[in-house]
């Protein structure tokens with residue numbers, strides 16, 4: 001019954017003992033016999049688990065096929081292993097509840113049920129308060145929002161991701177708790193106007209026609225008008241929703257506002273919004289890599305985006321979360337094993353099981369193309 005350091009465990013390994021967070025815990029994090037997925041590995045790393053007993057370890061061969069071989073025995077003293085501690089910004093339960101809350105809000109808007117709309121918005125505000133509290137408790141923790149969502153609920157996940165990233169940015173800019181609560185509330189509702197558009201436009205994966213594009217562009221104004229009509233949210237929150245597609249140089253919509261005329265919260269949401277749209281695109285469009293999206297934001301700061309906001313965003317976002325899989329520019333797939341250098345992480349290349357530090361000069365020519373799902377990483381055919 002070998003013990004492997006967590007960094008040596010690949011997805012699909014079977015746990016041979018219950019895994020506890022601490023000696024005092026009565027409830028195991030994972031039960032004996034559980035097949036440890038990439039998500040579990042990530043969760044275990046977040047909780048500081050450094051190694052575990054495994055039944056057998058599954059590896060990938062050079063052609064990318066999963067093979068099984070007995071795990072190597074390692075020193076049982078795993079203390080001091082160089083594991084990076086990371087932590088997701090929100091608990092899975094909160095994430096699920098926010099997605100459910102947005103779904104309910106969408107339904108209530110469709111049913112023109114004002115009471116349910118107000119109730120859903122209040123419930124979302126409570127959940128946002130939970131996220132803000134968690135962030136304030138752990139102000140140094142990096143924020144990552146990788147979801148790789150591709151289902152019909154993409155817009156809900158987008159709203160949630162934008163809220164989390166906007167809060168992280170606001171926190172880095174020193175906003176007060178009260179301001180963060182309001183920023184989080186308008187950020188999670190920033191695309192509310194889309195819930196009033198025909199579903200076939202919302203779910204369309206082909207490029208929109210010019211007419212559909214025009215209709216889509218009404219969503220920020222629609223959101224503002226509806227919240228005002230229902231007398232929900234403060235005017236500052238509503239204006240953030242109204243202005244989240246405005247650009248510093250006046251090229252945005254709906255009013256072509258310039259510079260400081262765009263409210264700060266609108267400028268914050270704009271950066272998170274663009275980053276999420278670029279990196280979390282639903283199929284068939286392939287998402288842009290976090291590195292390229294970051295370059296886009298930096299290249300357009302002071303032009304489209306507020307420079308201070310872009311800098312704050314970069315301070316807090318973990319672009320390649322620990323435990324995520326990436327496609328490299330040389331066609332290889334790799335697991336992120338250390339993301340301290342946010343845009344040039346340390347990776348374990350699948351198949352050859354070699355660790356590379358993208359920050360080293362010899363890997364200067366290698367870059368991350370995009371984050372991929374675990375399934376795609378293991379099904380690679382190059």
Ligand SMILES: [Fe+2]
Nearest residue numbers: 190191244245
């Ligand atoms: Fe939007």
